[in-house]
Amino acid sequence: QKEVEQNSGPLSVPEGAIASLNCTYSDRGSQSFFWYRQYSGKSPELIMFIYSNGDKEDGRFTAQLNKASQYVSLLIRDSQPSDSATYLCAVIATSGTYKYIFGTGTRLKVLA
Amino acid sequence: NAGVTQTPKFRILKIGQSMTLQCAQDMNHNYMYWYRQDPGMGLKLIYYSVGAGITDKGEVPNGYNVSRSTTEDFPLRLELAAPSQTSVYFCASRDSTGNTIYFGEGSWLTVV
Secondary structure (H helix, E strand, C coil), X not given: CCCEECCCCCEEEECCCCEEEEEEECCCCCCEEEEEEECCCCCCEEEEEECCCEEEEXXXXXXXXXXXXXXXXXXXXXXXXXXXXXXXXXXXXXXXXXXXXXXXXXXXXXXX | CCCEEEECCEEEECCCCCEEEEEEECCCCCEEEEEEECCCXXXXXXXXXXXXXXXXXXXXXXXXXXXXXXXXXXXEEECCCCHHHCEEEEEEEECCCCCCEEECCCEEEEEC
């Protein structure tokens, strides 16, 4: 079982819609969770992080964490064509290992 | 602002050759990472380091070696290059709070 799993997509949504991206992780002791965006040929860039169960909002982005289900998601409201990119979920493994593990990424296409 | 600097940006190797990918950061970060990203895939952790003189294996360490003699530098050595090592390599560093991982611009390596 991979440590961090994502649906590879592509996920296609119309402009203005809500895009929902999902991620599951296997290490129940994981403490910190991150969402990165990566445009083709570029380095990943941090969108937001979440540590506690529940929702965390930042502008058009909302991260949701459910540690019992080992599930983290990212919602993008009012999706724009410029949001078209690959979204990577990342997890810092159980405290003490310092391993920063990425999922396979979900490719998002926002259709104008 | 230099951040994380990787060299070279592009390199073509012949099968069986060896080379070192250089990585340097000027943010005094203790944690450094090497990832590889195959086309259409996520980032896979090769090696990581939590400080000078301390390194550990990630998800895909075979065929690679690292060293960390200083806080600033974290070179990745490829021995006996194979076509399977054709990939984009990202070096990254992280601050002590763990909120953000800073990436270099990537090194595109082709083994023929």
